[in-house]
Amino acid sequence: xxxxxxxxxxxxxxxxxxxxxxxxxxxxxxxxxxxxxxxxxxxxxxxxxxxxxxxxxxxxxxxxxxxxxxxxxxxxxxxxxxxxxxxxxxxxxxxxxxxxxxxxxxxxxxxxxxxxxxxxx
Amino acid sequence: xxxxxxxxxxxxxxxxxxxxxxxxxxxxxxxxxxxxxxxxxxxxxxxxxxxxxxxxxxxxxxxxxxxxxxxxxxxxxxxxxxxxxxxxxxxxxxxxxxxxxxxxxxxxxxxxxxxxxxxxxxxxxxxxxxxxxxxxxxxxxxxxxxxxxxxxxxxxxxxxxxxxxxxxxxxxxxxxxxxxxxxxxxxxxxxxxxxxxxxxxxxxxxxxxxxxxxxxxxxxxxxxxxxxxxxxxxxxxxxxxxxxxxxxxxxxxxxxxxxxxxxxxxxxxxxxxxxxxxxxxxxxxxxxxxxxxxxxxxxxxxxxxxxxxxxxxxxxxxxxxxxxxxxxxxxxxxxxxxxxxxxxxxxxxxxxxxxxxxxxxxxxxxxxxxxxxxxxxxxxxxxxxxxxxxxxxxxxxxxxxxxxxxxxxxxxxxxx
Numbered sequence: 001x002x003x004x005x006x007x008x009x010x011x012x013x014x015x016x017x018x019x020x021x022x023x024x025x026x027x028x029x030x031x032x033x034x035x036x037x038x039x040x041x042x043x044x045x046x047x048x049x050x051x052x053x054x055x056x057x058x059x060x061x062x063x064x065x066x067x068x069x070x071x072x073x074x075x076x077x078x079x080x081x082x083x084x085x086x087x088x089x090x091x092x093x094x095x096x097x098x099x100x101x102x103x104x105x106x107x108x109x110x111x112x113x114x115x116x117x118x119x120x121x
Numbered sequence: 122x123x124x125x126x127x128x129x130x131x132x133x134x135x136x137x138x139x140x141x142x143x144x145x146x147x148x149x150x151x152x153x154x155x156x157x158x159x160x161x162x163x164x165x166x167x168x169x170x171x172x173x174x175x176x177x178x179x180x181x182x183x184x185x186x187x188x189x190x191x192x193x194x195x196x197x198x199x200x201x202x203x204x205x206x207x208x209x210x211x212x213x214x215x216x217x218x219x220x221x222x223x224x225x226x227x228x229x230x231x232x233x234x235x236x237x238x239x240x241x242x243x244x245x246x247x248x249x250x251x252x253x254x255x256x257x258x259x260x261x262x263x264x265x266x267x268x269x270x271x272x273x274x275x276x277x278x279x280x281x282x283x284x285x286x287x288x289x290x291x292x293x294x295x296x297x298x299x300x301x302x303x304x305x306x307x308x309x310x311x312x313x314x315x316x317x318x319x320x321x322x323x324x325x326x327x328x329x330x331x332x333x334x335x336x337x338x339x340x341x342x343x344x345x346x347x348x349x350x351x352x353x354x355x356x357x358x359x360x361x362x363x364x365x366x367x368x369x370x371x372x373x374x375x376x377x378x379x380x381x382x383x384x385x386x387x388x389x390x391x392x393x394x395x396x397x398x399x400x401x402x403x404x405x406x407x408x409x410x411x412x413x414x415x416x417x418x419x420x421x422x423x424x425x426x427x428x429x430x431x432x433x434x435x436x437x438x439x440x441x442x443x444x445x446x447x448x449x450x451x452x453x454x455x456x457x458x459x460x461x462x463x464x465x466x467x468x469x470x471x472x473x474x475x476x477x478x479x480x481x482x483x484x485x486x487x488x489x490x491x492x493x494x495x496x497x498x499x500x501x502x503x504x505x506x507x508x509x510x511x512x513x514x515x516x517x518x519x520x521x522x523x524x525x526x527x528x529x530x531x532x533x534x535x536x537x
């Protein structure tokens with residue numbers, strides 16, 4: 001038996017939700033005041049995901065970096081490996097919004113794409 | 122030069138105002154922007170979460186700005202970049218300057234103020250100590266990291282838990298810095314719950330509520346800061362000091378509407394918001410001048426800035442086309458019990474064709490309450506809210522048919 005305590009992000013109420021786990025399975029969810037809280041808690045304890053936003057270096061652009069994001073959510077534990085991979089990359093200007101910067105980043109099945117235009121100098 | 126509409130500021134407010142004014146029939150529009158590109162602060166807000174209300178999807182700041190820039194380009198609305206407005210006169214003559222044109226003047230039939238806001242600085246906080254390098258406002262650090270590709274430091278303490286501070290705690294951590302603590306003077310965070318969880322808890326960054334910085338060590342470069350607990354009056358409690366070594370202190374301690382131009386023009390400002398006093402058309406006290414976005418009052422969501430700015434753009438167009446005017450007896454909108462301010466501050470019922478969204482902020486966190494609107498002793502509406510907080514802007518919708526007198530309207534927060 002283990003307990004995980006979460007803060008719900010569904011609304012400003014920010015309920016403190018307690019999830020009781022047994023052998024990796026959810027036994028009970030308490031503290032939430034609506035259904036959204038339960039759904040949130042269930043994903044958070046089983047397979048938490050996040051969208052990663054960062055920048056990568058640009059050569060020959062009007063800005064030295066371009067903003068990027070994962071095109072979808074990736075597993076939470078993939079955040080730092082994804083950052084490591086992005087740190088190694090330099091793209092060449094021009095870069096356009098939506099351009100794929102890294103395909104299938106860290107085998108997540110999700111691509112990293114540019115979120116702004118960086119024109120050539 | 123003469124223009125039917127000049128928009129001061131090419132950030133989210135200015136862009137949306139321009140698009141709405143064009144769509145309402147104006148063609149002779151000019152946007153003046155001091156930065157090198159349109160989009161304003163959104164260009165450095167590379168995190169996601171923008172646009173849920175406007176586009177029904179989660180966008181990053183640059184993407185959200187990009188959508189509006191595209192709309193401006195498609196309409197061939199003209200703009201001048203790297204152009205600083207120096208003065209707005211009583212008869213709407215705008216003095217501006219840039220490298221190509223030098224100093225120039227524009228006679229504007231109407232003006233939309235969309236200058237945004239700026240960050241409260243260290244000077245406004247009166248933190249004692251030397252003036253070492255390594256102290257940045259959170260927004261400056263955000264610009265350095267996200268646009269210039271520079272890291273301000275390696276070990277960071279953040280004062281203030283507004284959204285920019287929280288976002289920067291995560292951003293600096295992702296870029297390899299150690300964010301040691303976020304201190305917040307108030308007993309609650311001004312930031313969104315989502316940011317507390319995804320920017321602090323995800324990275325085990327402690328949030329110390331009711332704490333402030335009482336000393337900054339280091340002469341050339343920040344070497345550390347001392348935090349202390351504060352009492353109910355916000356005064357540091359002796360004996361609660363804790364020292365944190367760090368090379369960087371970020372300040373995320375509030376935003377102030379940037380109204381130097383409005384002040385100099387003699388436009389009446391609201392002492393609480395720091396922005397112009399407006400009616401439901403977002404018309405300021407100066408004829409033909411409208412205001413929207415963070416220069417009017419500081420918003421938490423850009424989607425609401427866009428909505429508000431579209432109204433300002435439309436109102437400016439109507440002013441130019443029909444020369445709508447002022448009326449004798451506007452109805453005052455007052456911040457009642459539990460409410461800090463309302464925007465607009467008054468209603469001109471003669472011009473009230475559509476329902477009016479009144480935006481306001483509450484004074485403190487309150488659970489199981491209701492928002493009640495009175496005109497004199499008559500209750501106009503009441504709505505239940507499970508929770509209200511100062512960090513989350515509230516709104517009510519008022520319709521012309523609700524109003525039968527010219528008495529003042531009061532918005533209050535009451536026990537549920």
